[in-house]
Amino acid sequence: MTFSAVIVAAGSGTRAGPGQAKQWRVLAGKTVLRWSAEALLAGGAQKLVIVADPEARPQLDEALDGLAGWTTTAGGATRALSVQAGLAALADRAADEPVLIHDAARPFLGAATIVSVLKALDDADGAIPALPVADTLKSGALDSSVVTKPRNDLWRAQTPQAFRRDRLLAAYAAWTGPDEPTDDGQVVERHGGRVVVVPGNPMLMKLTYPEDFAMAETLAGRARITRMGQGFDAHRWGPGESVWLCGVEIAHDETLIGHSDADAGLHALTDAILGAIGEGDIGDHFPPTDPQWKGAASDKFLIHAVNLVRQRGGSLVNVDVTLICERPKIKPHRAAMRERLAQILDLPLDRVSVKATTTEGMGFTGRGEGLAAQAIAVVETPA
Numbered sequence: 001m002t003f004s005a006v007i008v009a010a011g012s013g014t015r016a017g018p019g020q021a022k023q024w025r026v027l028a029g030k031t032v033l034r035w036s037a038e039a040l041l042a043g044g045a046q047k048l049v050i051v052a053d054p055e056a057r058p059q060l061d062e063a064l065d066g067l068a069g070w071t072t073t074a075g076g077a078t079r080a081l082s083v084q085a086g087l088a089a090l091a092d093r094a095a096d097e098p099v100l101i102h103d104a105a106r107p108f109l110g111a112a113t114i115v116s117v118l119k120a121l122d123d124a125d126g127a128i129p130a131l132p133v134a135d136t137l138k139s140g141a142l143d144s145s146v147v148t149k150p151r152n153d154l155w156r157a158q159t160p161q162a163f164r165r166d167r168l169l170a171a172y173a174a175w176t177g178p179d180e181p182t183d184d185g186q187v188v189e190r191h192g193g194r195v196v197v198v199p200g201n202p203m204l205m206k207l208t209y210p211e212d213f214a215m216a217e218t219l220a221g222r223a224r225i226t227r228m229g230q231g232f233d234a235h236r237w238g239p240g241e242s243v244w245l246c247g248v249e250i251a252h253d254e255t256l257i258g259h260s261d262a263d264a265g266l267h268a269l270t271d272a273i274l275g276a277i278g279e280g281d282i283g284d285h286f287p288p289t290d291p292q293w294k295g296a297a298s299d300k301f302l303i304h305a306v307n308l309v310r311q312r313g314g315s316l317v318n319v320d321v322t323l324i325c326e327r328p329k330i331k332p333h334r335a336a337m338r339e340r341l342a343q344i345l346d347l348p349l350d351r352v353s354v355k356a357t358t359t360e361g362m363g364f365t366g367r368g369e370g371l372a373a374q375a376i377a378v379v380e381t382p383a
């Protein structure tokens with residue numbers, strides 16, 4: 001079914017505690033707003049309007065980077081005005097097209113709910129997902145005596161709520177207050193419309209208080225997987241005065257020969273990260289035939305690999321590098337290497353390991369012909 005959608009994301013969400021407004025908070029690698037927008041677009045919305053503060057446009061562009069099919073419009077002073085601004089931005093659509101109004105702060109929207117509200121709209125003026133009230137309801141002030149209220153026909157309304165756009169606009173035009181509507185269903189109800197309930201989903205919880213975010217992070221984490229990648233690299237010793245290893249320059253009576261700075265530690269680690277996300281190897285991304293990488297500092301390669309992880313909504317968990325050589329002695333430089341890697345990768349120090357071993361005189365590293373490095377990277381991404 002053809003439908004459009006509006007996400008209301010103009011609020012400041014002060015109840016969620018200090019810091020960023022809740023639509024910009026990151027859950028498992030992407031903003032709360034992006035979770036909602038992706039769900040509506042994946043659910044088939046032909047056009048999506050995000051009602052947001054125009055001053056937050058850079059944040060919005062960053063949050064929805066790479067996503068197609070959305071536009072934005074400025075919000076109003078109240079939720080009701082923001083919804084109407086969103087509806088106005090859909091004026092190029094058919095007047096009676098179904099429109100879903102969704103709160104940005106309900107990130108875990110599934111396709112089943114979208115299908116349910118759209119289907120129920122066939123013979124209603126509005127369709128809303130809702131959950132029955134499970135707790136016993138009490139009325140009264142805190143620390144005073146209370147009375148129990150019946151709950152048998154009460155529902156907790158969620159979003160997205162579905163309406164025909166012209167019907168919802170007419171209802172808003174007729175709203176006289178003095179109260180402010182807290183959802184769109186009540187606007188249509190008061191205008192004499194028939195609003196029906198479809199089964200909601202506990203996953204559609206609205207993120208309101210700081211503790212909600214901890215629970216949401218756990219829920220979001222279920223849809224994530226852990227990936228591991230390994231990398232290996234070796235470079236030959238040649239004449240020189242210093243060597244780059246794990247992003248640190250060490251004075252030495254030889255250097256490693258290579259097209260870039262020949263930092264085998266960073267190369268092995270870059271390959272490990274690329275391997276974890278199935279992105280080929282360092283040579284695919286930075287061909288040694290390309291003159292622009294001649295003598296390049298290898299932290300560029302590593303940063304590129306980490307950015308590819310982040311673009312997938314992923315994050316690095318930990319890395320472990322082993323350098324294999326007889327000389328130079330690595331131990332005096334290990335702390336500096338870990339710190340440099342932690343800085344490049346933006347990881348806490350205890351998630352970065354650098355180890356070293358000799359091969360007791362055996363093989364090419366033992367004979368001092370070259371240095372080898374191997375690395376493992378653990379990455380977490382959306383499933």
Ligand code: MG
Nearest residue numbers: 233234264267
């Ligand atoms: Mg290399």
